[in-house]
Structures are given as structure tokens and as C-alpha cells.
Amino acid sequence: MKPHTLKIAIPGAASSYDILSGNGILSGAGAWARKCLGRDTQRLAIFSNPTVNDLYGDMLTKSLRSAGFSVTTFLMRDGERYKTLRTVEAALAKFADEGIKRGDAVIALGGGVVGDTAGFAAACHLRGVRFLQVPTTLLAMLDSSVGGKTGVNGPGGKNTIGAFHQPAGVLIDTATLATLPERELNAGFYEAVKHAMLAGGEVLANTRHALDSREPKRLLTMIRSGVEFKAAIVAGDEREDSKKRDSHSRKVLNLGHTFAHALEKVTNYRKFLHGEAVGYGLLYAAEISKSLDLIDKNDINLLYDVARGVGSLPPLASIDPQEVIEAFRFDKKTHAGSLEMVLLKGIGKPVIVAADKIPQNTHAAAFRRLLEMQ
Ligand code: NAD
Numbered sequence: 001m002k003p004h005t006l007k008i009a010i011p012g013a014a015s016s017y018d019i020l021s022g023n024g025i026l027s028g029a030g031a032w033a034r035k036c037l038g039r040d041t042q043r044l045a046i047f048s049n050p051t052v053n054d055l056y057g058d059m060l061t062k063s064l065r066s067a068g069f070s071v072t073t074f075l076m077r078d079g080e081r082y083k084t085l086r087t088v089e090a091a092l093a094k095f096a097d098e099g100i101k102r103g104d105a106v107i108a109l110g111g112g113v114v115g116d117t118a119g120f121a122a123a124c125h126l127r128g129v130r131f132l133q134v135p136t137t138l139l140a141m142l143d144s145s146v147g148g149k150t151g152v153n154g155p156g157g158k159n160t161i162g163a164f165h166q167p168a169g170v171l172i173d174t175a176t177l178a179t180l181p182e183r184e185l186n187a188g189f190y191e192a193v194k195h196a197m198l199a200g201g202e203v204l205a206n207t208r209h210a211l212d213s214r215e216p217k218r219l220l221t222m223i224r225s226g227v228e229f230k231a232a233i234v235a236g237d238e239r240e241d242s243k244k245r246d247s248h249s250r251k252v253l254n255l256g257h258t259f260a261h262a263l264e265k266v267t268n269y270r271k272f273l274h275g276e277a278v279g280y281g282l283l284y285a286a287e288i289s290k291s292l293d294l295i296d297k298n299d300i301n302l303l304y305d306v307a308r309g310v311g312s313l314p315p316l317a318s319i320d321p322q323e324v325i326e327a328f329r330f331d332k333k334t335h336a337g338s339l340e341m342v343l344l345k346g347i348g349k350p351v352i353v354a355a356d357k358i359p360q361n362t363h364a365a366a367f368r369r370l371l372e373m374q
């Protein structure tokens with residue numbers, strides 16, 4: 001399949017950027033970065049981790065140098081638990097030492113952890129330098145690299161410290177998925193299922209095709225349609241306006257995330273991969289939607305069918321339901337004391353519901369249902 005460019009233009013914001021996707025295009029990253037950044041940019045800081053840098057760092061560095069950039073590399077430790085202010089501080093010290101200037105840029109090479117942390121460090125350095133995203137996990141390709149949410153985990157929970165900072169460009173090379181462990185690929189598929197449940201139609205069909213046969217062409221088609229769906233939502237509501245509650249609100253992209261973030265927080269970000277927690281979050285949202293009579297049985301069955309196609313999730317049995325439900329209130333989507341949850345009226349029909357409209361016993365019952373399914 002030929003490389004393809006999707007433009008994301010955010011009305012009223014300075015940001016408009018291209019998302020280039022293809023199979024085997026990383027070696028051309030230098031020319032791409034030059035096009036995104038312009039000819040005056042001299043210095044680039046690659047922001048990665050040792051795992052990804054060992055695999056793709058040389059190829060990226062070589063290509064960037066051949067396009068005339070001088071390149072330095074900052075490596076954070078690998079793992080969600082290092083998505084912290086301490087890591088950002090270390091990166092900022094490196095950028096200062098290396099003389100990264102306002103016209104220079106940061107380039108994130110890795111999964112969502114690297115992308116979120118690198119983007120936030122770029123937003124902070126000298127009050128904001130440009131950054132590029134080169135996602136190397138399925139989750140980062142179809143979700144986190146697009147849309148400009150950057151940040152780290154803080155005392156209040158997951159992603160509670162951050163900034164909206166749109167990238168200057170995104171390069172998605174599905175050839176890098178060849179080295180991604182299967183568990184990580186599956187975790188990414190849960191974010192794809194999230195897009196499929198929110199969008200329905202072609203996004204759902206492409207996700208099902210990719211689940212049937214995980215060949216690169218089908219993965220690329222699924223990624224492109226998921227990214228296109230997300231880009232349209234982001235273009236209409238870049239900053240997730242707290243007053244917006246319709247089905248085009250950016251909040252809908254948080255389907256499954258209230259539960260997921262709580263699950264990650266109570267397990268210290270160690271037991272579940274983010275995508276796996278989202279997998280449980282989708283099932284949880286489906287159960288609540290069912291209890292409130294929002295969604296019909298056929299759509300519930302379809303959701304379960306697609307989710308089952310991804311594979312099994314790590315067991316929930318050792319988790320205290322009350323602790324998870326308590327952790328909801330730390331979720332960053334709490335505004336003025338009222339938590340909102342994204343639920344489904346059907347496939348392709350998200351709805352935002354105030355949590356105080358959901359009876360407490362509905363939460364406990366939904367958790368019990370998830371335990372029964374183990
Ligand atoms: P991750 O970044 O931890 O990457 C998963 C693992 O795969 C890591 O060990 C990494 O080193 C390794 N890896 C990455 N690419 C590889 C490759 N090509 N080959 C072999 N190994 C590779 O996890 P993730 O699932 O990519 O991202 C999860 C993060 O994304 C979470 O912190 C979540 O909050 C965030 N996220 C952000 C947004 C957003 O809009 N900003 C959206 C969704 C998720």
C-alpha cells in the first residue's frame with residue numbers, strides 16, 4: 001500500500017499537521033521531518049527509550065542526519081511508571097545541556113508513554129518547542145500520537161499533569177509493529193475497538209478485518225480509519241470543552257477510560273497494560289449502558305464479540321472493586337465535583353452521562369459481571 005497523508009486542521013488554532021502512514025517509511029523520516037519543520041531547523045532531540053532506540057534509533061538518526069539535522073538522543077526508562085515529572089525534569093536538563101533552541105524540535109520515537117512524556121517535555125522547554133511523533137506501538141499509531149494530549153501521571157492519578165501541545169507531524173510506519181510483543185499488539189487493539197464502538201460503520205468493519213487477519217495491509221487500513229475518526233473529533237473540540245456533551249465532544253474518546261485509569265492507579269501501573277485496562281473499561285461501560293437500558297442486546301453481543309476477538313485479559317480477581325470505584329473520583333474528567341462517564345446508546349452512538357445519574361449499586365453489579373466472565 002502506498003504511503004498516505006491525512007491532514008488534521010484545527011480551526012482557530014495555529015496547529016495543522018500531516019499524518020503520514022505507510023509500511024516501511026521510517027528510513028525516509030529525514031525528508032519528512034524537514035518538510036514538517038522547514039529548512040531553518042538545525043537541531044533535533046530524539047526522545048525514546050532503550051528498547052525502541054535499540055531497534056529503530058540508528059535508522060531514524062541516520063535519516064535525520066542525511067536531511068541536514070544535528071541529532072541528540074534522550075532515553076527515558078521503559079515503562080508507564082516512569083511517565084513522571086522526574087523523567088520530564090531529566091529531559092529538560094538534557095535539552096538545556098544540548099542547547100535545544102526555540103526553533104529546534106523534539107522527536108518522539110516509541111509508544112504512548114514516550115509520546116506523551118516527550119510531548120509534555122517539548123511543551124515545557126523554553127515555553128514550548130515543536131515536536132514530531134513517530135509512534136511504534138499499535139496503540140500510539142491509532143490513538144496517542146494524534147490529537148496533542150501530552151502529559152505524565154501525577155499524585156492525582158493518570159495523566160493528571162499535562163498540556164495540549166499538538167505535534168508538527170506524525171509518521172506512522174507499520175513495519176515497526178513486526179517487533180512489537182503480541183501482548184502489546186493486543187493492548188493496542190483495545191483502543192481500536194474503542195474507536196470501532198464509537199464510530200461504527202467503516203471503522204468497525206476495518207477493525208474486524210484486522211482482527212480476523214493481522215496482516216500489515218489490514219492493520220494499516222484499520223489505523224488509517226481510526227486516526228481519521230479521531231482527527232475529526234479533535235478538529236471539532238481540540239481542548240475537550242467541559243461544557244460540550246454531545247456525541248462530537250472529545251470526551252467521547254474517553255469511553256472506557258474512567259474505569260481503566262482507576263484500575264491502573266490502584267494497581268500502581270504494574271498489572272495491566274493501558275490498552276488492557278481500556279479493554280476492561282469498554283466492557284464495564286457496556287455493562288453500565290445495559291443496566292441503564294441505553295443499549296440493546298444485539299449491540300452488546302456485537303461489542304463482546306469484537307472484544308473477544310482481541311484475546312484474553314489478565315485476571316481481575318485480586319482487585320478490590322470498592323478501591324477501583326473509589327479511584328474514579330481522582331479521574332481527571334471530574335469537573336466541579338461531578339464525574340461524567342461515556343456510555344453507549346448503541347454501536348456508533350456514544351452518550352455522556354453524569355455519574356450521579358448512575359446508581360451506586362449499578363457500579364458494583366457491573367464489576368461483579370466482569371468477575372463472572374473470568
Ligand atoms: P508503551 O509506550 O509503554 O509501549 C509498550 C511497550 O512496547 C514498551 O515496553 C515499549 O518499549 C515497547 N515498544 C514500543 N514500540 C515497540 C516496537 N516497535 N517493538 C518492540 N517493542 C516496542 O505503551 P503504549 O501502549 O504504546 O502507550 C500507553 C500510553 O499511552 C499510556 O500512558 C496512555 O495513557 C497513553 N495514551 C495517550 C493518549 C493520548 O491521547 N495522548 C491516548 C491513548 C493512550
Ligand code: GLY
Nearest residue numbers: 147149250253254
Ligand atoms: N485518548 C483520548 C483523547 O485523545 O482525547
